[in-house]
Every structure is written in structure tokens, then in C-alpha cells.
Amino acid sequence: MEVWEGYATDPEIRFKGSSGGAVTAIALFCLQHEQMAGVLHVGANLESPLQNVPFFSKNKEELLARTGSRYSPAAPCEKLKWIEQADSPCVFIGKPCDVAALRKSQSINQTLNDKIGLAVSIFCAGTPTTKGTYDLLATLGVKPQGVSEIRYRGYGWPGKVTVKVKGSDADVHQLSYSECWGKILSNFGQFRCLICPDTTGEFADIACGDPWHRKVEQSQPGYSLVLVRTEKGREILHRAMRLGYVTLAPAHISTLPRSQPALLNGRRTLFGQLLAMHLMRLPTPSFNGFSLIENWHQLKFWNRFRPVLAMLWHTISEKLYRPQKKYLSGTITVNEDFASPAVIKTISREET
Ligand SMILES: Cc1cc2nc3c(=O)[nH]c(=O)nc-3n(C[C@H](O)[C@H](O)[C@H](O)COP(=O)(O)OP(=O)(O)OC[C@H]3O[C@@H](n4cnc5c(N)ncnc54)[C@H](O)[C@@H]3O)c2cc1C
Structure with a gap:
């Protein structure tokens, strides 16, 4: 319905966000002015930093802790019940497939439907597998079990991959966004993402991505491309602009394909x-x-x-024309703790 380009007005959100921090700024506006109870989205598991887990953020500090794209498997829908159990409507943030799943759940669950205050999608070219992160760490010379924190983007635009090692604040490894995504992670795409029809969040109220049509200098202040996809999205975005949460200028519709x-x-x-x-x-x-x-x-x-x-x-x-053995066998091995590849548990197919 509308295309906008700009950034979170709060400089800290703009700096820490993946692009221009628009997603976090809009979510914060909903918490502070739209009486929404919380924001369901993903972030790094604090005990096992290579793993992404859902969070229910309720204030700016919590939202800021989960800014930035996580280029590895993440499933915010796992905790849709947190939204169902909330006292008032909530914000949902996810990839286009997460929002599509949310909409399907809403269509069969009235309580959930009543509690979705706003659904925000990030653009997505496909989620790299966890092996992609292992490969990235190998390139940086860091053992998976030694990681205390991994950030894939943000802290400037497009930002660098930053890996901190346990036990030493000074032991920090970095790689540019273009090397990380272009040379490593994009080689670890998943088949289902290869045949995804929706990379720009068509089921969301608002969708945000990178305005790559701009020439990007490393670590410059970020910009977001913001698409309004529903009337609800338009009303909330315009109120957020009026109250100064996001600074946006209207963009021509061709900005999306150019970006x-x-x-x-x-x-x-x-x-x-x-x-x-x-x-x-x-x-x-x-x-x-x-x-x-x-x-x-x-x-x-x-x-x-x-x-x-x-x-x-x-x-x-890839021999995709015949049933894949891994889906037919009686057991499946699960690495329960991404930080220690040694912890492998075998569970039965029924348990899965
Ligand atoms: C796998 C992947 C592929 C992407 N591909 C593209 C692309 O091709 N083109 C493009 O323009 N943008 C792409 N993005 C989105 C882009 O990186 C930014 O996330 C987006 O522009 C929002 O920036 P922001 O500063 O407004 O978000 P921020 O304010 O930094 O907020 C980001 C929000 O996204 C959520 N999030 C982060 N990672 C995930 C995840 N894996 N699954 C679900 N939610 C998540 C966080 O919880 C946070 O709430 C991709 C992101 C991911 C994770």
C-alpha cells in the first residue's frame, strides 16, 4: 500500500538495528503508545549463544538486546501461546514464513487472532543452516563451544559479524557482511527456502528490509525500507511517525525492486x-x-x-526423487546444545 524509507529516530536503536532499526522502533512504539502487552520475536539463547530462541520483550532494553538479523534457524511461532496468554494484544516479529504460519494459526485460533496487535516481517532471502554458522566460525578460527556471543549484523550498516570468545572480553573476531553472507552463509541455503514465493513479508501488516539501492559505506548509519501492507499497518506506522519513533520519507514503488x-x-x-x-x-x-x-x-x-x-x-x-532416508529411519539425532557439539541425543521418530 505504501513504501517508505528511513530509520529509527532513536540513535541507539538505529545503530544496533540490522538495517535502520525500523522494526525495533515500531515495536517499541506499540509497547509505549498502543497498549500492547509484549513483542514475540527471537534472539540468541544466553546460555547457548549459537541457538536462537523466542523471547517476549516488554521494554526498550529487552528489545535492544534482540536487535539484528540472526542468519540461522529461528522459530518465533514456537511460543505463540505467550501471545494467547497475554492480557492485551501483542506485536509479532518474524520472517515471511513465520508470519505466514502465524496467519494460518490465527485463522483456526480465535483467541490468538484477537491478540495479534501487529505482525511485522523482515525480508528474507533464506535461512542458512546451523552448519553455515559452524563454517563461519571455522573461517574465523573459533571453536563453537568457545563462543560467548555472536552477532551477524547491526552496530552500523550493514555491520559486521562479531564473535566474542568465552573468558576474554578482548578476544573478538570480525568479518564483513559481504564476506559473511556472500562467501559463506549463502552456500548453506535450505531447499524449502529455495522455493519460497514470499521473501518480502506479503502476509504482514508492515515489512522491513534493506534499501540496497543506496551506496553503502561500511558502518554508516543504517536505513530501512518499510512497506505498508494492511490498513492496520498504515495506521500504526503513521502514528509512530507522528510521535517521532521513526523518521521516514515516502519512496517510489520502484525502490523495492531496485533494492x-x-x-x-x-x-x-x-x-x-x-x-x-x-x-x-x-x-x-x-x-x-x-x-x-x-x-x-x-x-x-x-x-x-x-x-x-x-x-x-x-x-x-541430491536424489530428491526418492524418499529421503533421514525421514524414514526410526530415530533422529538432535544436537541439543549448539555450544557443545558433543551433546547429541537420539530420540525416536514418535517423540519428534
Ligand atoms: C535469514 C535472513 C535473511 C534476510 N535476507 C534479507 C534480504 O534478502 N534482503 C533484505 O533486505 N533483508 C533481509 N533480511 C532482513 C534484514 O537483515 C533486517 O532484518 C531487516 O531489514 C530489518 O532491519 P531492522 O534494522 O529494521 O531490524 P532490527 O530493529 O534489527 O530488528 C530485527 C528483528 O528481526 C528479528 N529477527 C532477527 N533474525 C530473525 C530470524 N532469523 N527469524 C525471525 N526473526 C528474526 C529480531 O528478533 C528483531 O526483532 C534477512 C534477515 C534474515 C534473518
């Missing part, structure tokens, strides 16, 4: 990928309302066949 060419290309190739899965008689999701054929036609004629061929190759090389 996210990779996400747009992903949408354009999706029909070809699904077609290949269908040809291989794989279970293929059906995505309605995403204009997949129209998007596919925006590719040059010969380019339309590349995703088909790439997916056929992927299907064959």
Missing part, C-alpha cells in the same frame, strides 16, 4: 523450478496469488529454461 534484485529474480525463476519438480513427480507446493507465471515471463525467453534445468539437475544430484 532487492536478487529477491525479484527468485520470484521470477520460481515457476520454472516448480515445473521441474512437477516433471520429476516430486511433491510440489501450490502457491496461489503470487503471479508466478507472469513473473516467469518477465525473464528473457532462453533464461526461462535455466531454472527448470537447474532444478532438474538439483533433483537428480
